[in-house]
Amino acid sequence: MSIENDLRPIHRIVLAATVDVVAAVAGEDLSLPTPCAGWDLAALLAHMTVQHRGFAAAARGAGDDLAIWQPETVTDAVVADPAGAYRAAVADVLDAFAGLDSLERSVVLPELGGAAPASLAIGFHLVDYVVHGWDVAAALGRRYEPSAEVVAATVPLAFEVPDGDYRAAATSPFGPALPVPGQAGDFERILAHLGRDPRWHSA
Numbered sequence: 239m240s241i242e243n244d245l246r247p248i249h250r251i252v253l254a255a256t257v258d259v260v261a262a263v264a265g266e267d268l269s270l271p272t273p274c275a276g277w278d279l280a281a282l283l284a285h286m287t288v289q290h291r292g293f294a295a296a297a298r299g300a301g302d303d304l305a306i307w308q309p310e311t312v313t314d315a316v317v318a319d320p321a322g323a324y325r326a327a328v329a330d331v332l333d334a335f336a337g338l339d340s341l342e343r344s345v346v347l348p349e350l351g352g353a354a355p356a357s358l359a360i361g362f363h364l365v366d367y368v369v370h371g372w373d374v375a376a377a378l379g380r381r382y383e384p385s386a387e388v389v390a391a392t393v394p395l396a397f398e399v400p401d402g403d404y405r406a407a408a409t410s411p412f413g414p415a416l417p418v419p420g421q422a423g424d425f426e427r428i429l430a431h432l433g434r435d436p437r438w439h440s441a
Contacts, residue, residue: 245357246335248391249364253328255384256286256371262378263320272377273438275413279377283324284309284316286370290327293347293363294334297356301346335360365395369412369432376438389424396428 260283268280277285292307305311315323341357350362368384375382384392399412413433418426426436 244341245360245364245391248388249335249360250332252364252367252371252384252388253332255382255388256367256374257321257325257328259371259374259378259380259382260286260324261321262380263374265317265320267378268317268320270377271440273373273434279374280313280317280320281309282370282373282377283320284313286367286374287312287316287324287327289363289366290324290331292349293359294327294331296345296347296359297331297334297338299345302348304348307349331363361395365392365399365428365432368392368396369429369434372429372434377440379440383425389428392428393424396431399432 263279263283268278268283270279272279272282274282274285288307288309288311291312292301295301295303295306300306312323312327335356338356341355341360343356344353345356345359346353347359347362354362368388371384372382383389415433416430416435418430418436422430422436429436
């Protein structure tokens with residue numbers, strides 16, 4: 239990835255938006271259902287928080303330590319202070335990505351099957367949090383739509399994620415792609431391609 243295609247500025251915008259959404263989470267919200275099947279908001283936030291920690295470790299050369307990626311390591315902190323724990327993890331991953339000496343340097347992402355260039359890791363992380371920002375907002379009953387700049391940067395990355403039977407596995411980061419109406423906007427298309435129903439709301 240050349241410097242002019244460095245995704246880190248857009249990635250920073252995406253994560254800042256998720257910090258704003260998570261800041262609205264109160265303790266009584268943690269049991270709310272989310273668009274991620276089987277996860278309440280506490281489980282989703284633990285996942286989001288520990289993934290930041292894992293990607294930060296990967297950027298610093300320690301991504302192969304599987305213990306870093308376990309949600310249980312952050313669950314207590316998330317339950318005690320959802321916004322604070324999440325904000326600290328975002329600061330950690332942003333600092334780690336900013337410190338990369340090369341976007342082509344290989345980083346280890348065990349949940350994705352091994353090593354990948356840092357540029358790919360940043361792109362995957364960006365896509366994941368464009369969607370997770372919406373997941374949290376939907377659970378809270380809040381409107382959430384990234385800026386046109388973020389959506390434009392995310393569309394080609396999101397549609398590089400293949401659909402297929404593997405998406406039905408419990409370990410898949412995204413559920414099977416869903417159909418969308420012909421008049422759907424790009425953000426709705428991203429959500430549907432990555433297994434979210436754009437019309438989802440908490441019952």
